[in-house]
Amino acid sequence: MWSMTLKRLMFAIPSLIGVVIITFLLTRALPGDPAAYFAGPAATQEAISQVRAKLGLDKSLLVQFTRYVGDLARGDLGNSLTTGQPVVTEIRNRLPASAELTLLGLIVSVLIAVPLGILAATKPDSLIDHACRLVTTAGVSLPVFFTGLILVYVFYYLLGWAPAPLGRLDIFFSTPPQITGFYLIDSLLTGKFDLFRAALSQLLLPALTLAIFSLAPIARMTRASMLAVLASDFVRTARASGLTPFTVIVTYAFRNAMLPVITTLGMVFSFLLGANVLVEKVFAWPGIGSYAVEALLASDFAPVQGFVLTMAVLYVALNLIIDILYGLIDPRVRIEA
Amino acid sequence: MVAIPLLDIQNLTVEFATRRGIVRAVEHINITLAKGETLGIVGESGSGKSVTSYAVMRILDRAGRIAEGSVHFTGLDVRNAPEDAMRDLRGREMSMIFQNPRAALNPIRKVGRQIEDVLLQHVQAAPNEVTEKAIEILDRVRIARPRERYHAYPFELSGGMCQRVVIALALACRPRLLIADEPTTGLDVTTQKAVMDLMVDLTRANDMATILITHDLGLAAAYCERVVVMEKGRVVETASSEKIFKSPSHAYTRKLMRATPRPGASLRGLLPEDMSEAAEKTVKASPKPNGKTKSSDKTKAPLLMVDKLLKEYPRQGLQSSLAKLFGPRPAPKPEVFRAVDGISFTVDRGESVGLVGESGCGKSTTSMMLMRLIDKTDGTIMFDGEDIGAIPAKKFARLPLRRRIQMVFQDPTDSLNPRFTAARAIADPILRLGDPEDGMPVRARCEELARQVGLPLDLLGRFPHQLSGGQKARVGIARAIALKPDLIVLDEPTAALDVSVQAVVLNLLQDLKESLGMSYLFVSHDLNVVRLLCDRVIVMRAGKIVEQGPTGRVLGAPEADYTRDLLAAIPHPPV
Numbered sequence: 001m002w003s004m005t006l007k008r009l010m011f012a013i014p015s016l017i018g019v020v021i022i023t024f025l026l027t028r029a030l031p032g033d034p035a036a037y038f039a040g041p042a043a044t045q046e047a048i049s050q051v052r053a054k055l056g057l058d059k060s061l062l063v064q065f066t067r068y069v070g071d072l073a074r075g076d077l078g079n080s081l082t083t084g085q086p087v088v089t090e091i092r093n094r095l096p097a098s099a100e101l102t103l104l105g106l107i108v109s110v111l112i113a114v115p116l117g118i119l120a121a122t123k124p125d126s127l128i129d130h131a132c133r134l135v136t137t138a139g140v141s142l143p144v145f146f147t148g149l150i151l152v153y154v155f156y157y158l159l160g161w162a163p164a165p166l167g168r169l170d171i172f173f174s175t176p177p178q179i180t181g182f183y184l185i186d187s188l189l190t191g192k193f194d195l196f197r198a199a200l201s202q203l204l205l206p207a208l209t210l211a212i213f214s215l216a217p218i219a220r221m222t223r224a225s226m227l228a229v230l231a232s233d234f235v236r237t238a239r240a241s242g243l244t245p246f247t248v249i250v251t252y253a254f255r256n257a258m259l260p261v262i263t264t265l266g267m268v269f270s271f272l273l274g275a276n277v278l279v280e281k282v283f284a285w286p287g288i289g290s291y292a293v294e295a296l297l298a299s300d301f302a303p304v305q306g307f308v309l310t311m312a313v314l315y316v317a318l319n320l321i322i323d324i325l326y327g328l329i330d331p332r333v334r335i336e337a
Numbered sequence: 338m339v340a341i342p343l344l345d346i347q348n349l350t351v352e353f354a355t356r357r358g359i360v361r362a363v364e365h366i367n368i369t370l371a372k373g374e375t376l377g378i379v380g381e382s383g384s385g386k387s388v389t390s391y392a393v394m395r396i397l398d399r400a401g402r403i404a405e406g407s408v409h410f411t412g413l414d415v416r417n418a419p420e421d422a423m424r425d426l427r428g429r430e431m432s433m434i435f436q437n438p439r440a441a442l443n444p445i446r447k448v449g450r451q452i453e454d455v456l457l458q459h460v461q462a463a464p465n466e467v468t469e470k471a472i473e474i475l476d477r478v479r480i481a482r483p484r485e486r487y488h489a490y491p492f493e494l495s496g497g498m499c500q501r502v503v504i505a506l507a508l509a510c511r512p513r514l515l516i517a518d519e520p521t522t523g524l525d526v527t528t529q530k531a532v533m534d535l536m537v538d539l540t541r542a543n544d545m546a547t548i549l550i551t552h553d554l555g556l557a558a559a560y561c562e563r564v565v566v567m568e569k570g571r572v573v574e575t576a577s578s579e580k581i582f583k584s585p586s587h588a589y590t591r592k593l594m595r596a597t598p599r600p601g602a603s604l605r606g607l608l609p610e611d612m613s614e615a616a617e618k619t620v621k622a623s624p625k626p627n628g629k630t631k632s633s634d635k636t637k638a639p640l641l642m643v644d645k646l647l648k649e650y651p652r653q654g655l656q657s658s659l660a661k662l663f664g665p666r667p668a669p670k671p672e673v674f675r676a677v678d679g680i681s682f683t684v685d686r687g688e689s690v691g692l693v694g695e696s697g698c699g700k701s702t703t704s705m706m707l708m709r710l711i712d713k714t715d716g717t718i719m720f721d722g723e724d725i726g727a728i729p730a731k732k733f734a735r736l737p738l739r740r741r742i743q744m745v746f747q748d749p750t751d752s753l754n755p756r757f758t759a760a761r762a763i764a765d766p767i768l769r770l771g772d773p774e775d776g777m778p779v780r781a782r783c784e785e786l787a788r789q790v791g792l793p794l795d796l797l798g799r800f801p802h803q804l805s806g807g808q809k810a811r812v813g814i815a816r817a818i819a820l821k822p823d824l825i826v827l828d829e830p831t832a833a834l835d836v837s838v839q840a841v842v843l844n845l846l847q848d849l850k851e852s853l854g855m856s857y858l859f860v861s862h863d864l865n866v867v868r869l870l871c872d873r874v875i876v877m878r879a880g881k882i883v884e885q886g887p888t889g890r891v892l893g894a895p896e897a898d899y900t901r902d903l904l905a906a907i908p909h910p911p912v
Contacts, residue, residue, distance in 0.1 A: 124399075233440040239396050240435075241455045241506060242428030251454070252443050330445050331490045 004334065008323050012316040019312040020072065023305045024065055032299040038081055055081075068305075077309070078302030080295065087306040090291065095310065096181025097168055098280070098287035102272045104184075104203055105210030110265070113215045117222025117261075121230060122249060132223065136216035148209040148282040155205060162205050163198075165283040173198050206283040210276060214268045221264040225257040232256075258329055266322045270315050341412055343546050344370040344393065344514060348406035351385070351392050355400065362388040364570045365406065372513070375540070375547045377557030377578070379593070380567035381835035382806070386550045389567075390516045394433060395423050410514070429459040432507035434536075436519035438499035442491040448502045449475070449487030452509055459510045471509075478505040479535060496696070497528035504536060511543050518550045525695035525862060526906040533560055533908070552835060554597050558582055559908035566590045596840040598865035600892075604847055607840035607869070638722065639683040640823055640856050641707070646716035646726075648677040648702050676702040678880035679716065684824065689850060689857035691871035691888065693864060693903070699880040700860050704826045707858065708744050709733040721823065740770050743817040747829040749809035753801040759808075760797040763787065763815045770820060786815040789852075791845060807838035811845070818849060828860045843870055864903060868892050876900050 035052035036043070043051075052058050056067065071078060077087035113136075120132035155162040163170055168183060173195055176186035183199035229235065230253050238252045277289040288307060295303035326333045351363040363385040370376050378386045391397045393408055395415055408415040410431065415423070435441040443451055452471040456462045462470040468487070475483035478501040491499055500520060507515060517536065521529035537560060540547045551557050557564050558578040566574040566581070566589065574587040585591045596607050651673055677699040684690050692700045705711045707718060709730050718726030725738065733739055743766070746752035753762050760783045767779055777785075784794055790811040801809055810830065817825050827846070831839040847870060850857060861867050867874055868888055875885040876897065884897040895901045 233435060233437060234443045236396065237433075237435060237441045237503070237506065238443070238454075240394055240427055240433040241458070242424045242426065243454060243458050244424065247454065247458070252446070256443070256445060332444065332492050 004327060005320070005324060008320050012320070016312060016316065019309060020069065021065075023308040023312075024068055026308075027301045027304050028061065028064075030296075030299060030304075034081065034299040034301060037299050072309075077306040080303045081300045082295065082298050087302045090303065091288065091306055091310055092181070094286055094288045094291050097285060098273055098276070098289060100182045100184065101203065101206055101279070101285060101287065102210060102269060102276065104207040105272065106214060106265070106269055108207055109211040109214045109218055109268075112211065113218035114222050114261070116215075117219040118226055118249065118254060120219070120223045121226030124227065129223075132219055136219045139212045139214075140216040142212070143278070144209055144213050144276070145278040145282050147212050148206065148279055151205045151209055152282065163201050165202075165205060167284045167286060168199065168202055169195075170198050170202065206279050206285060209279050209282075210272055214272060217264050217268055218261065222257065222261050225260045226253060229253045229257040255329065259326060262322055262325055262329075266318050270311075270318055273311070273314065340371070342369040342409075343372045343374075343411060344368070344548075345409040346389070346393070346406070347409075349389070349392060349403065349408060350405035351388050351397065351401055352404040353398075353401045361404075362401070362570055363392065366567070366570075366572045368565055368572065368575075370514070370546050370548065373544045373546055374563065375537075375549065375561045377549045377551065377561035377564040378567060379551060379554055379557045379564055381552055381593075381837060383569065384567040385570040386567050387518055388570075390433065390518055390548065390550055393516065394427055394431060396427070425459070428455050428507075428512070429461075429510040430512050431514040431516065432510070432512045434500070434503050434507050434515065434517040434520045436522050438496060438503045438520075439491055439494075441503050442499060442506075444491055447488050447490060448494070449489075451502075452505055455506055455509045461510050474505045474509050475502070477539070478502070478508070480505075496524055497532060500524065500528075500532050501535065504532070504539070508539055508543070508545075512545065514546045514548070515540055516548045516550065519552070520549070521556070522552075526864075526903060527695065529556075530906040530908070553908070554581075554593055554836075555599070556908045566593070593836060596836040598836075598839075598843075598863070598869055600865070600868065602869065604844055604869045608844060609837075639685045640688075640721055641684040641858075642717075642719040643683070643703075643707070644681045644717045644719070645679045646677055646681070646703065646706065646718065647675065647679050647714045648699070648706060648711070649673040649675050649714045675880050677706070680877070680880070680882045681716075682875050682882065682885060684856050684858055686823070686856055687850070687854055688873065689859055689871045691867035691874040692858060692860045692877065693862060693867055693874060694877035695862060695903075697879075698877040700877050701828065703877075704744070704828055704858065704860050708742060708826055709739075737770075740766075740820040741823045742826070743820060743822040743824075744826045744828065745813050745817045745830045748833055749806055749813050749830075750801060750833075752813055753809060755801055758798050758800055759787075759792070759804065759812045762801075762812055763797075763819055766816060766819045782819070783815075786819055787811075789818065789849065790815040805838075806834050807842060810834060810838070810842050814842075814845065814849070818853060818855070821853065822855060824856045824858065826858045826860065829862070830859075831866065832861070832863070839866070846870065864892060864907060876903070 033048075035048050035055060035057055038055075039048045039051045049058070056064060059067075068078075075088065077091070079086050080090060083090065116128075116132045116135070120126075120129040123129060152162070152165050156164060169175060176183055176190055176192060176195055176199075179186045179189055184196060184203070187193070187195040187199055230249075235248060235253055238248045243252070273288075276287065277293050279285065280287040280290040288310070292304060292307035294300075295307070323333075346366060346368040349363060349366050350361060353360045353362055366385075366389065368376070368378075368389070378389065380386045388397070388401070391401070392403055393410070393415065395403075395418075397403075403416050406416075410426065413422070413426070418426075442448065449468070449471045452474055453462075453467045456467050456470055456474075457464065472483045472487050475486055480486050480498065480501050486494070486498075491502070494502065504520075515536075520536065521532050524532060533556070536547070539545075547561075549557060549561055554564075558581065561578055564576065564578050564581045565572055566587065568589045574581070574585065574590050576586070581590060582594070585594055592609050595609060598607065680699075680703065682690070692703065694700050702711070706713050706726070709725060709728065712730050713726050716726065717724055720738070720742065723738065725733065728736065754765075757765070760780070763783045763786055764779050767782060783797060787794055787797055792808060792811045792815060796804060796808060801812075804812065813830070830846070831842050834842060843866065846857070849855070857870070859867060859871055871888050873886065874888050874891045876883045876891065876899065878899050883899045884891055884895065891900060892904065895904060
């Protein structure tokens, strides 16, 4: 088990090196001249070259790259040109916001999708199966900004149940002291339950929006995988041994059907984390996705590089976790590694 | 005094709802079973024998239902009993042993835990003593070191061992009825004997009734008191095993008996009376070798000479790969596993040689090396004077020499591309390696080959899933002979077929060999089949050749103990 984990970690090193090189080259290949952008529209040629020299953009690519790697080694991702803040600080502030939102969305999604998929698989072509198909189809075919806006319209504007979609916390509350960066957890740790409620009420609608979108792949994968497992010989043996339907479905079938579901979960999570810009925009969420997009539009190198690198590291970590989970669930994987 | 039978099946009909309408899998069958009795149900695939047993346990798929008739188990009406009552019965009063034991066990749950699940379900043990009980049951099915094996996962156990665990599961609650559905299909003969003996001992000791479902008449007759023969969902004959063997009354039973390879039978004798005459005619009608003498026919050297052939695999150690990445080089001599351990044999022109042995003996590895699908570790493979063993496997696939060695695979379904029609599958080697009959259109050549293997021409446009097992086997054979090879490696070509189909295919192989002048290397675990088809036999065990010689001598008066064990393990009907 440990040797497998170690080995996976070592395999991650080359891909991380590759990511560093590629992000560096890609940001350099972006259209637009950051020096001209920051010097302002009325700047003279002289002012522009001054900014360029200040940014170090007049040096050769190799020199720029060595400097970049050197900074990276010291944990310095550079400063954002638009906000003037160090990229590391900004990411540290914004990543938990995105992660909290995505995780909650995913948890809600799993809580709905997995039982739905299991029920649909145990009773194919029943009412619940058709309902499952309908929900999942609707979930993927509605764009997230649309479901987001509808939810805001209904629950904020019409019903008034939800607070205004303006960020992570109502302005009357002060942010909890940063422990994990997750408001829900931090407020509980410090015992501020009203703060917890406030943070949760802000979080619910965007999380629900994400959940509706990610329902489809998880529910479908659960259903397909359960159908295959339920038709297998060992489920027949379990039935012929007189085990209860609950034991047969949960202990025997679902544990075996979990592997592809977990893979899908990992994919959905990493996709949502970086790609939920639209949800962040609709709910004015100070997340990492909108941060990266804004930086990209401003030809601001450092945040983009920082973002891509962070995502790559997260992705590697996520895959590692999935591999470990695989090993925990399926003893055969442990041997093969 | 008439006792109530343990199991009473009256006029049972089971229907399945399929896309093509309702199909009756079992029609109006009557079977009764007394307490402690052993009954065999024999039939070929599609005879409804498994469906009958599922109906008894009421574990039919969603699509299936009992349409008519009744099943009574100790007086309880199985057809109308509530599901809860049935669940209590299953596993406690009646249990089942399945074919393919490895698949029948939950792959990610320790075998001990699986036995515990059953024990706890039927309240056969208190939670604090259930582990001890499970270990005791493992011990009862004669699993060595049961305390250790309790923690094993199915993939860590051999096929025979898995079947013992499945038996342990079934017998954990000492049921009154045990249904064994092809319990030993796919197991080696010696394992089969051990598993069957174990089953009989345990059921006898506990006075259980047993239903043994099998396609093997010999097995049923050897272990059962009474045999029911089924064909196409109907019972055609019920009699004591002795009577079935001595004087089978139904034509189908006679046909089955005839088709079962056994000592003293001839290849032609396997076919039904009317067909064996027809077979003689086809032999005459089939094209004779077309005069063209093969270049090196004059030389008397054998076609294939294998000398001290060796194949080693590195044994996967747990820490080995990590040790290689870190630390110093591991010990100079890495542990290896010898799959094939220095074997030597020859195959003459026109000769058919049987390669027999139990699973894991290296016979498949040997055939893969001969086909040059994998590289050897050491030794030579001389084919028609050329050392093909020295040619790397990747390069060999493109050499003209490749045409002259072909293979027929074990599973007729899995060895055909599901998206190729029969014609395309047969044409495949011609399109890849070129036709020896130059100038003949590929389509015409396919039709000629189909005629040679007895495949109706209108089936050429069909896909594998639209063909029967026997037809698929014919496609596989047609594909192998398309390039007029000198040597065909047959890897258990009839293992997946019913006996009556097997009889036809074996005869076809014999006819083709005679008319095309090919040599066969026939890899098989079924000694009775080898006896019929092969001139010489090679017996392998653990990578080594134990014994080789003419078929009659090796199987008639074996020199090696191992060969004697193999022969003794074949179930013999009580005659």
